[in-house]
Amino acid sequence: AQSVTQLDSQVPVFEEAPVELRCNYSSSVSxxxxxxxxxxxxxxxxxxxxxxxxxxxxxxxGFEAEFNKSQTSFHLRKPSVHISDTAEYFCxxxxxxxxxxxxxxxxxxxxxxNP
Amino acid sequence: xxxxxxxxxxxxxxxGQSMTLQCAQDMNHEYMSWYRQDPGMGLRLIHYSVGAGIxxxxxxxxxxxxxxxxxxxxxxxLLSAAPSQTSVYxxxxxxxxxxxxxxxxxxxxxxx
Numbered sequence: 001a002q003s004v005t006q007l008d009s010q011v012p013v014f015e016e017a018p019v020e021l022r023c024n025y026s027s028s029v030s031x032x033x034x035x036x037x038x039x040x041x042x043x044x045x046x047x048x049x050x051x052x053x054x055x056x057x058x059x060x061x062g063f064e065a066e067f068n069k070s071q072t073s074f075h076l077r078k079p080s081v082h083i084s085d086t087a088e089y090f091c092x093x094x095x096x097x098x099x100x101x102x103x104x105x106x107x108x109x110x111x112x113x114n115p
Numbered sequence: 116x117x118x119x120x121x122x123x124x125x126x127x128x129x130x131g132q133s134m135t136l137q138c139a140q141d142m143n144h145e146y147m148s149w150y151r152q153d154p155g156m157g158l159r160l161i162h163y164s165v166g167a168g169i170x171x172x173x174x175x176x177x178x179x180x181x182x183x184x185x186x187x188x189x190x191x192x193l194l195s196a197a198p199s200q201t202s203v204y205x206x207x208x209x210x211x212x213x214x215x216x217x218x219x220x221x222x223x224x225x226x227x
Binding site for chain 2: 006034090102104
């Protein structure tokens with residue numbers, strides 16, 4: 001079975017500062033990796049995904065993440081955040097099973113951007 | 116382009132009542148799933164389906180039933196609501212074999 005750990009439950013930053021949200025995973029098989037964002041009272045929206053190829057993945061809204069297989073990590077970064085980036089961010093892994101692909105989520109990281 | 120539609124958005128139930136949360140998608144996705152979201156616990160898989168007539172249990176299935184009679188619809192039934200089922204419920208869908216999931220807006224359920 002796979003698992004995901006998001007190392008910070010809350011990350012407060014000031015506007016225009018860089019931010020890193022940390023995610024580690026555990027799996028005995030190859031995984032696909034995702035970051036989702038959830039704005040208040042809304043569903044989850046895909047930020048970016050790693051399926052294969054380049055380990056540096058770029059997503060929407062200026063976010064990027066780097067897949068590190070040896071450290072089993074998939075940290076999310078943004079060089080300069082905006083107030084509008086305030087949201088909860090979820091890291092997720094997916095493995096292919098005979099019955100389809102299942103997503104396992106981390107606990108979430110609340111990013112709060114202050115003026 | 117509706118995507119994944121969940122109804123209702125909010126619901127208050129009394130302990131012991133039953134209800135059905137509706138989920139419909141218009142993307143012809145084979146794979147549909149239900150998650151519950153609780154503070155500090157992320158999203159946990161309740162039930163999922165890989166196609167019409169096929170369902171299976173996820174991580175936290177107790178107290179919930181599902182059925183999949185069509186590709187489009189995947190309702191979640193609470194048989195006898197308990198306060199522990201107070202949560203936000205999300206329905207998601209994707210193509211089988213593709214791992215990107217599309218989520219509905221959620222149903223916020225309170226059981227008193």
